[in-house]
Amino acid sequence: MNMDNEISLEDLSFLQLSDSFFPTGLYTTSNGLEALFYEGKLKKPKHLQDLIKTFLFQQIGPTDCTALGNVYDCINSSDLAEILRTDQMIYSMKLIEEVREASVRSGIQLLRCVNSFVLGNAILEHYQRLVKNGEASGVYPVSFAVACNSLSITKYRAGLMLLYGFTITVVAAAIRLGILQHLEGQKVIHNLKPSILSSVHSNIQKPLSSMWQFAPIIDITQIKHEQMDSKMFVT
Amino acid sequence: MSPRRIPRIGIGGPVGCGKTMLIEQVVPLLSLDGYKVGIISNDVISKEDAERMRKNLATEKGLMSEDLVIGVATGGCPHTAIREDPSMNISIVEEMESKHDYLDLIFIESGGDNITTTFSPALADYFIYIIDVSAGDKYPRKRGLGIETCDLLVINKIDLAPHVGASLKVMERDAKRIRGDKPFIFVNSRTGKGTKEVASYIIKDVLFESPPWTSNKK
Numbered sequence: 316m317n318m319d320n321e322i323s324l325e326d327l328s329f330l331q332l333s334d335s336f337f338p339t340g341l342y343t344t345s346n347g348l349e350a351l352f353y354e355g356k357l358k359k360p361k362h363l364q365d366l367i368k369t370f371l372f373q374q375i376g377p378t379d380c381t382a383l384g385n386v387y388d389c390i391n392s393s394d395l396a397e398i399l400r401t402d403q404m405i406y407s408m409k410l411i412e413e414v415r416e417a418s419v420r421s422g423i424q425l426l427r428c429v430n431s432f433v434l435g436n437a438i439l440e441h442y443q444r445l446v447k448n449g450e451a452s453g454v455y456p457v458s459f460a461v462a463c464n465s466l467s468i469t470k471y472r473a474g475l476m477l478l479y480g481f482t483i484t485v486v487a488a489a490i491r492l493g494i495l496q497h498l499e500g501q502k503v504i505h506n507l508k509p510s511i512l513s514s515v516h517s518n519i520q521k522p523l524s525s526m527w528q529f530a531p532i533i534d535i536t537q538i539k540h541e542q543m544d545s546k547m548f549v550t
Numbered sequence: 551m552s553p554r555r556i557p558r559i560g561i562g563g564p565v566g567c568g569k570t571m572l573i574e575q576v577v578p579l580l581s582l583d584g585y586k587v588g589i590i591s592n593d594v595i596s597k598e599d600a601e602r603m604r605k606n607l608a609t610e611k612g613l614m615s616e617d618l619v620i621g622v623a624t625g626g627c628p629h630t631a632i633r634e635d636p637s638m639n640i641s642i643v644e645e646m647e648s649k650h651d652y653l654d655l656i657f658i659e660s661g662g663d664n665i666t667t668t669f670s671p672a673l674a675d676y677f678i679y680i681i682d683v684s685a686g687d688k689y690p691r692k693r694g695l696g697i698e699t700c701d702l703l704v705i706n707k708i709d710l711a712p713h714v715g716a717s718l719k720v721m722e723r724d725a726k727r728i729r730g731d732k733p734f735i736f737v738n739s740r741t742g743k744g745t746k747e748v749a750s751y752i753i754k755d756v757l758f759e760s761p762p763w764t765s766n767k768k
Contacts, residue, residue, distance in 0.1 A: 340637035343625035417638075424637035491626045545596035547626040549638070 350540035422458030560674030597621030665694025
């Protein structure tokens with residue numbers, strides 16, 4: 316049983332990397348939400364909640380979360396080559412160019428940031444070297460897994476952080492677009508907690524070969540958003 | 551090997567103050583001296599400024615290749631994108647540095663909606679803040695981090711002063727009082743008045759009067 320006084324540096328690292336203040340640039344992304352907004356397809360908090368659920372169960376969960384779990388397993392078995400393979404595979408699964416580029420840019424900046432205060436972590440340094448040399452892309456879920464591991468954050472908690480972080484990015488974009496107001500935003504996040512948990516449990520232990528995604532309407536929306544002339548967000 | 555860090559100039563100021571036009575005036579002047587630049591434009595809700603600069607400076611004048619003008623969406627947070635979390639901008643700057651290592655300068659333009667805009671030193675080495683006369687002669691006096699801390703304050707659209715009842719003398723007096731020894735320039739970007747001085751400041755204070763990078767390499 317957890318005691319009330321059991322707190323640790325790892326808990327603080329968990330908070331630090333989960334915080335929207337942590338500089339990864341993800342606040343610039345809406346994952347296509349902006350296009351749905353302008354098409355008049357997102358009007359109520361419930362619509363947003365359903366959309367994020369689709370992301371969690373049909374796209375980000377079975378791809379990014381599975382990739383993150385695999386990176387942790389590779390680190391535990393000291394299989395560095397498999398980390399590189401995971402990087403390449405998850406990169407190739409990001410179908411939309413702007414989504415792929417944003418994921419890489421955020422991942423690289425996250426790595427750099429963590430590397431500025433975590434010293435002497437061999438895996439972190441190794442992966443950053445691969446990115447610098449152009450062998451690895453630095454795509455976000457892999458960078459995030461490597462960074463969390465370097466701060467002794469456990470695999471399942473890292474999975475929670477990944478999907479929670481994604482959720483708040485989309486909710487924050489919705490608030491800035493005026494789709495919902497701040498109190499409704501927190502209610503949506505609260506309502507999505509079981510889905511976040513469930514997606515982590517369903518996806519984090521799966522092998523790399525079982526990564527999948529199927530959200531064609533979201534894909535098409537993201538393509539449309541990518542091509543919009545006037546927009547606030549990166550897709 | 552890490553790519554060479556190319557000097558970066560942040561250009562900030564309220565929407566409509568003339569940031570894009572200033573860049574369009576200054577780049578050809580720098581180009582006359584052989585300097586090559588790249589431009590990253592953070593727009594609040596569109597890529598219009600980037601597209602305009604690409605058309606005017608790259609396509610029509612041929613002063614740079616079209617891929618050297620990049621528009622960035624900031625999620626409605628232009629201030630965050632250049633100060634608290636400049637990750638996306640830094641990433642794009644580094645991509646530009648690695649693809650175009652011969653550049654002498656990178657301009658990073660960012661619009662905003664208030665006078666507290668500043669650039670993270672991790673993103674920009676030199677900060678030009680622009681205000682325009684049509685917003686009233688009270689502007690320098692109102693202070694704000696942008697006006698107070700920038701390396702060069704540009705006061706644009708001086709031709710409009712008589713039409714909006716603004717006194718350039720008042721603006722000059724207040725700018726001197728607020729900024730002390732730090733420079734400011736009156737400019738009319740539409741006619742080019744004052745833009746040579748802006749280019750001179752850049753060559754002196756950012757490039758340290760060094761010759762273009764490509765001429766060093768010859």
